[in-house]
Amino acid sequence: MTALSKVYGDVFSLFAGPTLMVVLNGYKVVRDALSNHPEVFSDRPDIPAIAIMTKRKGIVFAPYGPVWRKQRKFCHTTLRNFGLGKLSLEPCILQGLDTIKSQLLQERGAGGVDLAPLISTAVSNVICSMALGQRFHHDDQEFRTLLNLMSRGLEICVNSPAVLINVFPLLYYLPFGVFRELRQVERDITVFLKRIIQTHRKSLDPGNPRDLVDMYLLEMLAQQAAGEPDTSFTEDYLFYIIGDLFIAGTDTTTNSVLWILLYMVLYPNIQEQVQKEIDATIGRHRSPSMTDKGSLPLTEAMIMEVQRLTVVVPLAIPHMTSMDTEFCGYNIPKGTVIIPNLWSVHRDPTVWDEPDRFNPARFLDSEGKLLRKEYFIPFGIGRRVCMGEQLAKMELFLMVTSLLQTFTFSLPEGLAPPSLQGRFGLTLAPSPFTACVNPRSSR
Ligand code: HEM
Known part of the structure; x- marks a missing residue:
């Protein structure tokens, strides 16, 4: 699409079957639409394969409206109460890292380790x-099954003949192949999540909400007690x-961490510089904290540069116009699918010098301090900006810093360097790769 924009301009349209889609390219146009005209460009289209499964409820694919x-707002506030953007969430993120580290020590071998699981x-x-107020062990069979079901479900929706459901919705009900598998995946996920909600309902203590599910159940009861007639809290x-x-929080963050580690394997000199910065600021014994972030500009610049180049949600999530509009000299009718091409923003040569080059220093000033750039938008912009941005930033920073503090990642001997091409699903994932994991001496 970025290549097409070089031919047809920053705003161009195409038809997907009968559906008119307008692709927005480059920083200026994407920002103008999503930030300056939010009332027009913040709706979500009714994509049949997704609508069948989500009933257009939830947050990600819900229509723009009250x-x-x-x-x-409720979810964002509740997640904040449970630590989003606060130091109290650190132990929760770091606890998972301890498990990864001991696992990596056990599994490491000359052939390298698949870091993804x-x-x-x-x-x-x-x-x-x-x-949900609970953590699962890496080996927990039920949990692994849920994760596999979710990624399989997404893969089927985006990368299989099941995409045809978007053109012929009745295909969803076919009793064979990926169509049948998709329905089974959906049923299995439903059973898992409904059971968790039920357990929460039975053990709910209004004075001591444990997690988002408890808070939601309490909000539901409060709205029922207040006789709220049209409540959506059900x-x-x-x-x-x-x-x-x-779905929004797992694959995106996992793939971002994997991309960062892949770049570290391919750019060992940058990995070494980042490790030096971590050593000088944190040392090798203490766990990293968000309070260290300001003192680790190169580490942060490296994370941002990998996010810039890899754009794990390259086309954001489709938007839709909620009214007829005139934009950049074009008449765009109500109900047009809008694709904000975030990839093109991050490779826009009018705002980035040598956009295809991996160069963390572009995010640093001449004194080595971090530079924030408004055209760095891996989480999107406008009213539909990622709701988990703060959480994702915490996870990326703590996980990457902690892993590079403890290990050096390198290419297994004799193996060709992994491709940087990526695999496009709902998110852009690195192609599977293995890395040698070498513990650093504890100085
Ligand atoms: C590095 C990790 C992540 C990246 C790069 C990312 C990126 C994005 C992008 C590009 C969008 C679409 C914006 C648009 O439609 O214009 C989005 C939406 C969303 N993200 Fe994230 N995300 C990440 C992690 C998370 C996490 C951890 C959560 C969990 C809380 C989350 C929750 C959401 C939700 C709920 C939406 C839908 C917002 C709405 O439609 O109102 N994301 N994200």
């Missing part, structure tokens, strides 16, 4: 703690909210 606003467990456990809605938090 229900979405209330649900998003360990990282994804640690990441999803953070959401599990905040939303157990059914809660189910979709939990699903959203998992």
Whole structure:
């Protein structure tokens, strides 16, 4: 799409079947639409394959309007109460890292380790703690099954013949192949999440809410007691909210951490410089804390540069116009699907010097201090900006710092360097790779 924009301009349209889509490219246009005209560009389209499964409830795919606003606000505030953006969340993130580290020590060998399962467990456990009040062990069969079901479900929706459901919705009900598998995946996830909600309902203590599910159940009861007639706070809605938090919060963060480690394997000199900075600021014994962030500009610049180049949600989540509008000289009708091409923003040569080059120093000034750039938008911008941005930033910083403090990651001997191409699903994941994990001496 970025290549097409070079031919057709920063705003161009195409049809996906009968659906008109407008692709927005480059920083200026994306910002103008999402930040300056939020009332027009913040709706979500009704994508049949997704609508069948989400019923357009939850947050991510909910239509722009008062229900979405209330649900998003409630979840954001509740997650903040449970530590989002605060130091109290650190132990929860670091606990998962201790498990990863001991696992890495056990599994390391000359052939290298596949880091993906360990990282994804640690990441999803953070959401599990905040939303469900429980953590799962890496080997927990039920938990592994849930994670596998979620990624399989996404893969089927985005990367299989099941995408045809978007053109012929009745295909969803076909009794064979990926269509049948998709329905089974959906049923299995439903059983898992409904059971968790039920357990919470039975043990709910209004004076001591343990997690987001408890808070939600209490809000539901409060609204019922107040006789709120059109409340959207229902157990059914809660189910979709939990699903959203998992789907939005697991793959995105896991893939970001994996991309960062992959770049460290491929750029050992940058890895060494980052480790030197960590050694000088934190040393090798104390766990990293968010309070160290300001003293680790290179580490942060490296994380941002990998996020810039890899853009794990490259086309954001589709938006939709909620009214007819004139934009950049074009008439765009109500109901048009809008694709904000975040990838093109991060490779926009009018705002980035040598955009294809990996160069963490672009985020540092001449004194080595961190430079914030408004055109760095891996979490999107505007009203639909990622709700988990603060949480994701904490996770990325603490996980990456802690892992590089303890280990050096390198390419297994004799293996060709892994590709930087990525695999496109709902998020852009690195192609599977293994890395040698060498413990650093504890000085
Ligand atoms: C590095 C990790 C992450 C990245 C790069 C990322 C990126 C994004 C992007 C690009 C969007 C779409 C913005 C748009 O539609 O314009 C989004 C939406 C969203 N993200 Fe994230 N995200 C990350 C982690 C998380 C986490 C950990 C959570 C969990 C709390 C989360 C929750 C959400 C939600 C709920 C939405 C939908 C917001 C809405 O429609 O109102 N994300 N994210």
